Amino acid sequence: MIEYYKKPFSRDESLGSLNFYIRDWFEKRYRNPTPPQLYSFKLIREKRNLLITAPTGSGKTFSAFMAILSDLMDIAEAGKLEDKIYCVYISPLRALNNDIYRNLNEPLDEIYKKLGGSVKRISVAIRTGDTPQAERQRMLRKPPNILVTTPESLAILLNAQKFSENLKSVRYVVIDEIHELANNKRGVHLSLSLERLADLVGSDFTRVGLGATLHPLETAAGFLVGYGDDGKERDCYIIDATWDKKMDYQTMCPVSDIVNASDDKIDESIYKTLNSIIKKNRTTLIFTNTRSGTERVVYNLMKRFKYGEEHVAAHHGSLSRESRLDVEEMLKRGKLKCVVSSTSLELGIDIGSIDDVVQLGSPKSVTRAIQRIGRSGHRFSDVAKGEIVAINRDDLVECAVMLDSAKKRKLDSFTIPRNALDVLAQHIVGMALMKKWKIDDAFALVRRAYSYHALDKKDFMMLIEYLSGSYVGLESRRVYAKIWYDANEGAIGRRGRLTRLIYFLNIGTIPDEVSVNVYGEKNKWIGSIQEEFLSRLKPGDIFVLGGRLYRFDHSREMKAFVTRADTKIPTIPPWFSEQLPLTYELALEIGRFRHDLADAIGKELRETKGITALLKNRKFTGGKTTQEMLDAMPMDKNTKSSIISYFAEQLLFAKHVPNDKLILIEKTNDEKGERNYLVFHSLYGRRLNDALSRLFAIEASDLFETDVGMMINDNGFVLVTDSSLKISKEDISRLVANVASSDATRIIRANVRRTEMMKRRFRHAAVRSFMVLRNYKGRQISVKRQQINSELVMRAAEEISPDFPVLKETYREIMEDVMDLPRAKEILKKLKDGEIAYQIIETQVPSPFSHVMVTFGEADVVMMKDRRRHLRELHKHVMQQISKRYG
Amino acid sequence: MMRLTGDVELAEGLPLLYIKSLDTIVCSDLHLGYEGVMASRGSFVPKLNFRKIKEMMMKASKAFGAKTVIVVGDIKNEFADVHVEEFNEFREFIGFLRKELGIGRIILIKGNHDNFIDRFRQALGFEIFAQETLLGDYLFFHGEELPKGKGGKTLVMGHLHPAIAVYNKVGVKEKIKCFLYGQIDDGRNIVILPAMNYFAEGVDVNQEHLEKMAPIFDSMLDVDEMKALCLGEDEILDFGKVGKLRKLR
Numbered sequence A: 001m002i003e004y005y006k007k008p009f010s011r012d013e014s015l016g017s018l019n020f021y022i023r024d025w026f027e028k029r030y031r032n033p034t035p036p037q038l039y040s041f042k043l044i045r046e047k048r049n050l051l052i053t054a055p056t057g058s059g060k061t062f063s064a065f066m067a068i069l070s071d072l073m074d075i076a077e078a079g080k081l082e083d084k085i086y087c088v089y090i091s092p093l094r095a096l097n098n099d100i101y102r103n104l105n106e107p108l109d110e111i112y113k114k115l116g117g118s119v120k121r122i123s124v125a126i127r128t129g130d131t132p133q134a135e136r137q138r139m140l141r142k143p144p145n146i147l148v149t150t151p152e153s154l155a156i157l158l159n160a161q162k163f164s165e166n167l168k169s170v171r172y173v174v175i176d177e178i179h180e181l182a183n184n185k186r187g188v189h190l191s192l193s194l195e196r197l198a199d200l201v202g203s204d205f206t207r208v209g210l211g212a213t214l215h216p217l218e219t220a221a222g223f224l225v226g227y228g229d230d231g232k233e234r235d236c237y238i239i240d241a242t243w244d245k246k247m248d249y250q251t252m253c254p255v256s257d258i259v260n261a262s263d264d265k266i267d268e269s270i271y272k273t274l275n276s277i278i279k280k281n282r283t284t285l286i287f288t289n290t291r292s293g294t295e296r297v298v299y300n301l302m303k304r305f306k307y308g309e310e311h312v313a314a315h316h317g318s319l320s321r322e323s324r325l326d327v328e329e330m331l332k333r334g335k336l337k338c339v340v341s342s343t344s345l346e347l348g349i350d351i352g353s354i355d356d357v358v359q360l361g362s363p364k365s366v367t368r369a370i371q372r373i374g375r376s377g378h379r380f381s382d383v384a385k386g387e388i389v390a391i392n393r394d395d396l397v398e399c400a401v402m403l404d405s406a407k408k409r410k411l412d413s414f415t416i417p418r419n420a421l422d423v424l425a426q427h428i429v430g431m432a433l434m435k436k437w438k439i440d441d442a443f444a445l446v447r448r449a450y451s452y453h454a455l456d457k458k459d460f461m462m463l464i465e466y467l468s469g470s471y472v473g474l475e476s477r478r479v480y481a482k483i484w485y486d487a488n489e490g491a492i493g494r495r496g497r498l499t500r501l502i503y504f505l506n507i508g509t510i511p512d513e514v515s516v517n518v519y520g521e522k523n524k525w526i527g528s529i530q531e532e533f534l535s536r537l538k539p540g541d542i543f544v545l546g547g548r549l550y551r552f553d554h555s556r557e558m559k560a561f562v563t564r565a566d567t568k569i570p571t572i573p574p575w576f577s578e579q580l581p582l583t584y585e586l587a588l589e590i591g592r593f594r595h596d597l598a599d600a601i602g603k604e605l606r607e608t609k610g611i612t613a614l615l616k617n618r619k620f621t622g623g624k625t626t627q628e629m630l631d632a633m634p635m636d637k638n639t640k641s642s643i644i645s646y647f648a649e650q651l652l653f654a655k656h657v658p659n660d661k662l663i664l665i666e667k668t669n670d671e672k673g674e675r676n677y678l679v680f681h682s683l684y685g686r687r688l689n690d691a692l693s694r695l696f697a698i699e700a701s702d703l704f705e706t707d708v709g710m711m712i713n714d715n716g717f718v719l720v721t722d723s724s725l726k727i728s729k730e731d732i733s734r735l736v737a738n739v740a741s742s743d744a745t746r747i748i749r750a751n752v753r754r755t756e757m758m759k760r761r762f763r764h765a766a767v768r769s770f771m772v773l774r775n776y777k778g779r780q781i782s783v784k785r786q787q788i789n790s791e792l793v794m795r796a797a798e799e800i801s802p803d804f805p806v807l808k809e810t811y812r813e814i815m816e817d818v819m820d821l822p823r824a825k826e827i828l829k830k831l832k833d834g835e836i837a838y839q840i841i842e843t844q845v846p847s848p849f850s851h852v853m854v855t856f857g858e859a860d861v862v863m864m865k866d867r868r869r870h871l872r873e874l875h876k877h878v879m880q881q882i883s884k885r886y887g
Numbered sequence B: 001m002m003r004l005t006g007d008v009e010l011a012e013g014l015p016l017l018y019i020k021s022l023d024t025i026v027c028s029d030l031h032l033g034y035e036g037v038m039a040s041r042g043s044f045v046p047k048l049n050f051r052k053i054k055e056m057m058m059k060a061s062k063a064f065g066a067k068t069v070i071v072v073g074d075i076k077n078e079f080a081d082v083h084v085e086e087f088n089e090f091r092e093f094i095g096f097l098r099k100e101l102g103i104g105r106i107i108l109i110k111g112n113h114d115n116f117i118d119r120f121r122q123a124l125g126f127e128i129f130a131q132e133t134l135l136g137d138y139l140f141f142h143g144e145e146l147p148k149g150k151g152g153k154t155l156v157m158g159h160l161h162p163a164i165a166v167y168n169k170v171g172v173k174e175k176i177k178c179f180l181y182g183q184i185d186d187g188r189n190i191v192i193l194p195a196m197n198y199f200a201e202g203v204d205v206n207q208e209h210l211e212k213m214a215p216i217f218d219s220m221l222d223v224d225e226m227k228a229l230c231l232g233e234d235e236i237l238d239f240g241k242v243g244k245l246r247k248l249r
Helices: A011-016 A020-030 A035-045 A060-077 A094-115 A133-141 A151-158 A163-169 A185-201 A217-225 A263-280 A291-305 A321-332 A366-373 A393-407 A421-434 A439-448 A457-467 A474-480 A499-506 A584-607 A610-615 A624-631 A637-654 A686-703 A729-740 A744-752 A756-768 A783-800 A805-818 A821-833 A848-854 A865-886 B034-039 B049-064 B084-099 B118-124 B242-247
Strands: A002-004 A050-053 A087-090 A124-127 A146-149 A172-175 A206-211 A236-240 A247-252 A284-287 A312-315 A338-341 A356-360 A384-389 A483-486 A491-494 A515-519 A525-530 A542-545 A548-556 A559-564 A662-669 A675-681 A709-713 A716-722 A837-842 B008-010 B017-019 B024-027 B068-071 B105-110 B127-130 B132-135 B138-141 B154-157 B162-167 B173-183 B189-192 B227-231 B236-241
Touching: A002 A217, A011 A020, A011 A035, A020 A060, A020 A094, A035 A050, A035 A060, A035 A206, A035 A236, A050 A060, A050 A217, A060 A094, A060 A172, A060 A206, A087 A151, A094 A124, A094 A146, A124 A133, A133 A163, A146 A151, A151 A163, A151 A185, A151 A421, A163 A185, A172 A185, A185 A421, A185 A439, A206 A217, A217 A236, A247 A366, A247 A393, A247 A637, A263 A284, A263 A291, A263 A356, A263 A384, A263 A865, A291 A312, A291 A338, A312 A321, A356 A366, A366 A384, A366 A393, A384 A393, A393 A584, A393 A637, A393 A848, A421 A439, A421 A457, A421 A483, A421 A491, A421 A499, A421 A756, A421 A805, A439 A457, A439 A491, A457 A483, A457 A805, A474 B034, A525 A542, A584 A610, A584 A624, A584 A637, A584 A686, A610 A637, A610 A865, A624 A637, A637 A848, A637 A865, A662 A729, A662 A848, A675 A686, A675 A848, A686 A709, A686 A716, A686 A729, A686 A744, A686 A805, A686 A821, A709 A848, A716 A848, A729 A821, A729 A837, A744 A805, A744 A821, A756 A783, A756 A805, A783 A805, A783 B034, A805 A821, A848 A865, B017 B049, B024 B049, B034 B084, B049 B084, B084 B105, B084 B118, B105 B132, B105 B138, B118 B127, B127 B132, B162 B227, B173 B236, B227 B242, B236 B242
Parallel strands: A002 A236, A050 A206, A050 A236, A087 A146, A087 A172, A124 A146, A172 A206, A247 A384, A284 A338, A284 A356, A312 A338, A356 A384, A515 A559, A662 A837, B024 B068, B068 B105, B105 B127, B138 B154, B154 B189
Antiparallel strands: A483 A491, A515 A525, A542 A548, A548 A559, A662 A675, A675 A716, A709 A716, B008 B017, B017 B024, B132 B138, B162 B173, B173 B189, B173 B227, B227 B236
């Protein structure tokens, strides 16, 4: 059973459970256990599975290791410590491995200095892709007692004929940064490795998961421990110390009038705000949502406030390993005043003490906001401080609700990819390489892993068929087959001289990240974009590159072809693929907030002189209900007044504020009258809107017999058509009815089939399934070559069967991991059943709530100036309309 | 069935043509052994090409009952050598044409991928010409070089793998293989065959720069003036001149 353990043990009970020497060291060093340690010392000593989530500074690492070291020390004292592996520690980050190595050796050094030579030393060693050959040889002869490694290296060790013998003695597995693994294929891969390890050991070991908070913790615990053969989840206690640390945070708006303030004024205010925070603290960590944003903030801080490189630094994934390590080192030594990061510092690398975490722009998830803010306040007793600085009104609402949810401990949930066939293919090959398996035994092992517990036997068998080369003639299997399979005997095993090599050289789940060259007319090279961004593009999409606008036409291999589009407005911002999508739960929460606040403000506008106040440019400050509602939420004064006028304007202009139960469909056009917009205010997050917008666009293009463009974001989507098209309200109702009753899965699948997304994601799946290799016989195969070949594989696979495993997995990944089709279908059902209503309105210019959406493509990191101008124009139009109507 | 000229016929949806006066089926760019070669380099493309080619030849043979087959180049895929997978499929293909379809005469115009194939000529029994040959009114040439012969009324070329790129209403691109038919600057007709190879989706003749792919477009032929005859599901669709398709989006 998985359950919370809510009653901590006493200090004496906790410390009393430790080995004498370990306790002695711990007490001298720390005196008292931290809250998570008051649970963990004793529980791990009792060999319980444990999931511990806690913010930075809670002694997470030692909460796991003090008990494990105690066990090993007991063994050592009894003279029974052998040269074998007792504990495996796995983290997603090599940098973290080095920290752990240091942190474990420090107490060991001190303890053994005292002990002299009488007791055998507990040994620790790191094994990653970086470990030199000589070191590996040494490790094989004399394995460490504690092995520190990564998920990928563990998978390789499991298949190392000799070394795997050393793993048979494992009693503990510690997984660090579990929140970075539980929601992706890397974690799925690890969960299978753990079951293979348990199979090798012959019994289960004690599993300890560590991480920042995530939700639901029960799912994370399930991911950690998996299922027993009785089909029930293995036992696990959850210790949630997230809320034991005090946090102080708020949403901030740098200027009092976000719509009318000048560009320079806004920029100036942002950096002034940042600088005042930086000055107040010893070290400040600033998160931006994109890498380019990171660079811009660093540049501005240096320019405006004369900071030097020794004060302010950037840290993101595009920087070299060395410069990142430099920055980390400077942080550890407390030298930097401020570090600016995109996401790279989210992980728990030891970066010394951070006093304040500032988030520039929305982090898009309550859980992530908490994880990030939790990086500040080095000691557990310190208050974690954080601010979110937002500069458009949608973001202000979003962040205000986000932090309010955090306060109420309402976290948004993560999802684990289920039944990923590509990752499974890798492990089946790995398993078959080691020994002969009865199909049923192999299947039972796989189903013990959380992500595969509901795996269909049919899918498993299709994978076996694929891997054994059943899709080619007998004479070719020698080349194609990766495993041996005997259907009569119901067994699989190794096959082919090269398979072993293929396995070792191609293992892993992270796709190669590459950039794609962009060419314009006459094959002129223009620049490059990330492949991930390309995979989001549809022909006709307009985006900015090198300060100019281009329309995407098509791609071939690793080239994208575009034409100049000078007069048009961009439809997709360059950071689209970098920006994380808004989580579904938070989106609903914002929807509910919209409903409640619109209710209050609507009444107050009618009852007071609110309208006049708004029109005469005197601030409408809202009535008592509004004030009370917003005062209870963590936000500053500017945020509050911006939100109030935002809602008031929307109500006066459009009469409706869309919410979680009301989708507003707004028929409008751009100010120039060149294009018609059909704005769907469906605040359900980008992943859902990705699916919804496609369904509506396909149906609209059929119904109205016209080309339909799309713009998608978290708050809704826009269908763009030619201005000559006339659509009535009845037409729109018909559109909604048709989509609501359509076979969404079938339509999306057909639509996805020829997209860039499909082409790219199929390659990832084909590479993970060893169908297209990255490295063959030691020769590196270029990503371009992989792409060309996987497109061929895809065509052939389609011909063989629509359920060909690699194909099936690609569709699953796109429909469930990239989009959120399952929930989009729920929304459609609710729309059909009337549980969610829709309202069609027609406006002369886009209503305030659609401004961010229709200018979405123009949005840059710290907002591009053009977009601000555009937003302001839209706002002016709206205010003119309102004053015409009421004035 | 569709007539391109009085003497040249196309069959429903097949990337090959029939010349009555020569009683010949003409096809191009088979790239046999393709998947095997790919697999030997670490991309395990399922085998389909050869099966599809046999099916198409079977259909063509039923429709026209020809006694001769001309392949206008690139019967196999590798430049450097003859891969074992290629040889197996190549040998099987020749045998298939003879035994199953009753083809008496097999003529191969060598393309850029057809090196080292001469050595099997006697053993397998086919005729082979380097780059081009004139038969009746027709000058067959592969196309990666300019045709040298001034004879014949119609040129038949392969090599290019022509196709038309079309976008559906939501902007998704589809490629359709096509024949290109037109005239070169000296007034002779020319027909360019689509690839037989299953995996060759084709080159978008309405989007790409063709002069880099086949020199004939550099000097003697304007693709905009050529008609695109596309392979539909069991039918040939006349898309009109390529120049007009270029403006379509």
